[in-house]
Amino acid sequence: MNNDSKGTDGLWGLFAISSVAFLALMAVSPVKDYFREYRGHQNEYRSFLLDRAGSARELKEAKQEGVRVRQIWVPELGNAVDRCTSCHLGVSNPDAADAPQPLSLHPRTPHTPDSFDRFGCVSCHRGQGRATTEEDAHGNTPDWPQPLLPKRYTEASCGSCHLDEVVPEAAQLSRGRKLMLQSGCYACHAVDPPAVWSSDAPALDGLSQKTSPGWLRAWLTSPVSVDQEAKMPDFGLTPAEVDSLTAYLWSLAPAPDQLIEATPAELAEGDPVRGKKLFRESRCISCHTVDGRGNGSGPELGGVGSKVNQRWLISFLGDPHTFQPATAMPRYAFAPEDLLDLSQYLIEELYDPEAPEPGEPPRLARKLVQGGSRLFARYGCGGCHVVRGMAKPTPSGPDLTGIGTKPAGLLDFGERHDLSRSLPEWLRAKISEPRSFADGLRMPRYDFEPDDVEAIVTALLARETEPVPLSYRVEAEAVEYSPPGRFGTLADKYRCMSCHRIEGAGADIAQAPLTVEGSRVQTEWMKQYLLHPFTIRPILTDRMVPLRMSDEEAGFMASFMANVYLDDTITDDIFPDGIDEARTERGRRLFFERYGCQACHMVEGRGGYYGPLMDNVGERLKSGWIEWWLQGPQRWKADVRCPNYGMPDGDPTDIAAYLMTLRPATDADPATGNGGKGK
Amino acid sequence: MFRRYLQWISLLAALSACSADRSLPSGSTDSAAVASHADSSEQSLSAPTLSYVAREGRALFLHYCATCHGERGRGDGFNAYNLDPKPRDLSEIEFQAARSDDDLSELIRIGGAAAGLSTTMPPWGGTINERGIHYLVSYLRELRTQPDEAAADEE
Numbered sequence: 001m002n003n004d005s006k007g008t009d010g011l012w013g014l015f016a017i018s019s020v021a022f023l024a025l026m027a028v029s030p031v032k033d034y035f036r037e038y039r040g041h042q043n044e045y046r047s048f049l050l051d052r053a054g055s056a057r058e059l060k061e062a063k064q065e066g067v068r069v070r071q072i073w074v075p076e077l078g079n080a081v082d083r084c085t086s087c088h089l090g091v092s093n094p095d096a097a098d099a100p101q102p103l104s105l106h107p108r109t110p111h112t113p114d115s116f117d118r119f120g121c122v123s124c125h126r127g128q129g130r131a132t133t134e135e136d137a138h139g140n141t142p143d144w145p146q147p148l149l150p151k152r153y154t155e156a157s158c159g160s161c162h163l164d165e166v167v168p169e170a171a172q173l174s175r176g177r178k179l180m181l182q183s184g185c186y187a188c189h190a191v192d193p194p195a196v197w198s199s200d201a202p203a204l205d206g207l208s209q210k211t212s213p214g215w216l217r218a219w220l221t222s223p224v225s226v227d228q229e230a231k232m233p234d235f236g237l238t239p240a241e242v243d244s245l246t247a248y249l250w251s252l253a254p255a256p257d258q259l260i261e262a263t264p265a266e267l268a269e270g271d272p273v274r275g276k277k278l279f280r281e282s283r284c285i286s287c288h289t290v291d292g293r294g295n296g297s298g299p300e301l302g303g304v305g306s307k308v309n310q311r312w313l314i315s316f317l318g319d320p321h322t323f324q325p326a327t328a329m330p331r332y333a334f335a336p337e338d339l340l341d342l343s344q345y346l347i348e349e350l351y352d353p354e355a356p357e358p359g360e361p362p363r364l365a366r367k368l369v370q371g372g373s374r375l376f377a378r379y380g381c382g383g384c385h386v387v388r389g390m391a392k393p394t395p396s397g398p399d400l401t402g403i404g405t406k407p408a409g410l411l412d413f414g415e416r417h418d419l420s421r422s423l424p425e426w427l428r429a430k431i432s433e434p435r436s437f438a439d440g441l442r443m444p445r446y447d448f449e450p451d452d453v454e455a456i457v458t459a460l461l462a463r464e465t466e467p468v469p470l471s472y473r474v475e476a477e478a479v480e481y482s483p484p485g486r487f488g489t490l491a492d493k494y495r496c497m498s499c500h501r502i503e504g505a506g507a508d509i510a511q512a513p514l515t516v517e518g519s520r521v522q523t524e525w526m527k528q529y530l531l532h533p534f535t536i537r538p539i540l541t542d543r544m545v546p547l548r549m550s551d552e553e554a555g556f557m558a559s560f561m562a563n564v565y566l567d568d569t570i571t572d573d574i575f576p577d578g579i580d581e582a583r584t585e586r587g588r589r590l591f592f593e594r595y596g597c598q599a600c601h602m603v604e605g606r607g608g609y610y611g612p613l614m615d616n617v618g619e620r621l622k623s624g625w626i627e628w629w630l631q632g633p634q635r636w637k638a639d640v641r642c643p644n645y646g647m648p649d650g651d652p653t654d655i656a657a658y659l660m661t662l663r664p665a666t667d668a669d670p671a672t673g674n675g676g677k678g679k
Numbered sequence: 680m681f682r683r684y685l686q687w688i689s690l691l692a693a694l695s696a697c698s699a700d701r702s703l704p705s706g707s708t709d710s711a712a713v714a715s716h717a718d719s720s721e722q723s724l725s726a727p728t729l730s731y732v733a734r735e736g737r738a739l740f741l742h743y744c745a746t747c748h749g750e751r752g753r754g755d756g757f758n759a760y761n762l763d764p765k766p767r768d769l770s771e772i773e774f775q776a777a778r779s780d781d782d783l784s785e786l787i788r789i790g791g792a793a794a795g796l797s798t799t800m801p802p803w804g805g806t807i808n809e810r811g812i813h814y815l816v817s818y819l820r821e822l823r824t825q826p827d828e829a830a831a832d833e834e
Contacts, residue, residue: 645801
């Protein structure tokens with residue numbers, strides 16, 4: 001040892017101490033890291049896998065599972081980096097179905113567990129993807145704008161990419177979107193891109209011809225107390241406001257073509273008994289309800305006798321489209337005495353004794369009317385109700401674009417100190433108690449069921465600020481189709497597309513699109529059906545209504561469909577040379593014994609009551625159609641309930657042969673019930 | 680000797696400092712937790728909601744099955760009285776216990792005839808996809824008669 005080393009020992013000592021201190025300092029981070037939550041979960045998951053390992057290979061794989069931060073990187077979706085799988089380890093492992101949380105398998109949805117790579121986690125669940133602690137990741141930190149979406153609203157995220165009203169496998173979102181369109185939300189709230197919707201609220205011109213001032217006052221005061229199923233929300237109007245609005249509405253003159261002639265001064269007395277028969281024959285309750293019974297796509301008619309004026313009713317039933325251009329109601333070809341009798345029945349029998357008194361017509365003082373006009377504008381009534389010559393108002397409520405991702409800190413909770421500060425909670429309260437936040441708010445009160453509120457909250461949460469990349473967007477092309485020429489005129493007169501879809505356009509109440517109707521049914525049958533419609537599927541409550549069209553019109557419509565609405569891939573008649581008996585018999589056995597078709601279809605007096613009755617089907621359907629149908633019914637319409645049996649070749653043809661023999665008894669032996677031969 | 684020890688310690692400390700902490704930034708600073716909004720609102724909702732999978736299963740069940748099996752799966756649907764044999768009561772505790780999820784899926788897929796049961800239960804494998812059948816089975820489990828319901832029925 002020399003002296004030099006003695007001098008440097010002190011320095012070395014200092015160096016050692018500082019190194020140890022440095023080491024201790026450096027150790028803080030790994031120690032902290034060592035105690036991170038995900039480490040525990042990963043060890044837990046490893047022992048879960050070791051317990052489950054059934055083969056040497058699985059055991060080896062389980063042993064190799066190291067502890068590390070795991071992440072899903074989705075460059076094309078906003079460069080998302082989601083580290084959720086650091087704790088949620090078994091999300092794509094089918095063997096982890098019964099593992100404890102957070103280790104278990106993700107429930108099956110259209111995109112999981114197969115497409116985590118494409119969507120990550122946060123795009124559906126929100127929260128903070130890059131975080132590695134539960135608290136941070138679930139977004140419950142102040143100022144993290146998008147906390148984890150409560151599980152029951154996760155479907156909202158389907159709506160970021162799926163922009164159509166109906167989203168398959170997202171029932172709650174679809175329902176919410178439908179409710180928003182039906183309830184007139186977009187009359188007051190603008191959204192970008194604009195919502196495609198139309199109001200079915202009545203036009204208001206000539207209201208004084210239609211109803212009584214007393215009824216109007218009661219309706220404005222509280223629509224639900226007049227009709228439980230009222231679609232119009234409650235605006236909470238004060239009596240003075242009701243008076244003003246009544247005066248204003250009363251002052252709206254009918255358009256010249258709506259003017260109901262006052263002569264003859266006395267209406268002749270109609271026959272209510274015959275009227276009732278007409279009401280039943282015309283199947284009005286295919287759309288309307290009476291005291292809640294019936295289908296309900298049209299307005300409730302209970303109490304209509306105390307609501308409308310008989311003269312107006314006669315004119316309206318004669319030509320609904322003049323009074324309500326946008327109505328779904330067809331124009332029935334009623335004769336004048338039919339109109340009188342029908343209206344007599346409605347006025348006398350569908351009378352509500354508790355209905356408001358007719359009351360005195362309001363004074364049309366200028367100040368009152370002007371006040372009413374201002375209220376009409378203030379509450380945005382024109383957003384739903386048409387008044388001729390008045391432009392549709394621009395939506396005056398808050399714009400809802402991006403409402404679904406609005407940070408809770410930016411929401412005005414007003415007087416609602418009871419609510420927790422979260423967006424879903426705020427939305428729920430806004431929808432159920434819109435005016436509880438502050439005085440002077442204009443949003444009316446709807447009577448939504450709790451499930452409806454949840455559905456609407458889901459639909460609103462889907463309105464995100466940032467549009468998803470185009471490659472993720474799913475949106476059907478807008479369909480516009482109206483039938484051409486004379487068929488189009490008739491289809492408009494009878495409002496066929498209020499119930500039937502053609503080329504993707506129109507409503508689907510009938511559940512029977514007409515796009516390939518010509519390939520489906522025989523022309524003569526169609527003509528007779530248009531003249532005298534009857535029940536084909538007993539289970540449907542919405543039945544085809546007898547429109548009282550002329551023989552010539554029915555013939556024209558049937559032959560138009562036979563020539564235009566065709567699927568060229570379907571042969572009309574697959575038995576041009578007749579049907580041999582062996583084939584028929586084989587088809588019959590297949591129908592009853594192999595495929596059990598009688599479970600749903602009634603035939604020969606027995607069987608189920610679900611699908612169309614099969615008696616006489618041989619004069620209704622085309623043989624080629626039956627064969628085509630049996631090869632895959634869902635090709636006609638995706639939600640057809642008749643199962644696709646995956647029949648082997650030949651079976652559809654044989655069953656078609658059997659069914660074609662089911663014809664009316666005129667050319668068959670009524671004793672056996674067996675039909676005659678097909679043509 | 681002492682010096683050698685010190686050198687070793689220093690070297691080790693320096694090395695471990697270099698290799699330490701490769702952990703990723705957590706993306707946000709540690710901060711006090713705010714009351715969990717999601718959880719509290721979850722509890723404040725009274726309506727007992729079905730899971731997503733069961734909800735989708737219910738939609739399918741109501742569309743394809745309820746006409747015969749009934750809305751609650753009791754075998755009392757609109758079309759049941761036309762059928763012989765009658766549709767099975769799917770809510771029965773014994774039935775639910777006897778059939779595994781895989782059994783139920785398979786039966787829905789291949790139908791009654793192929794399983795040696797009635798031909799009136801059609802095979803749905805060509806109509807409802809695998810995921811749909813999974814949803815359906817999950818909803819079928821929700822239909823299981825609860826013990827208190829069973830007791831009420833016996834009274």
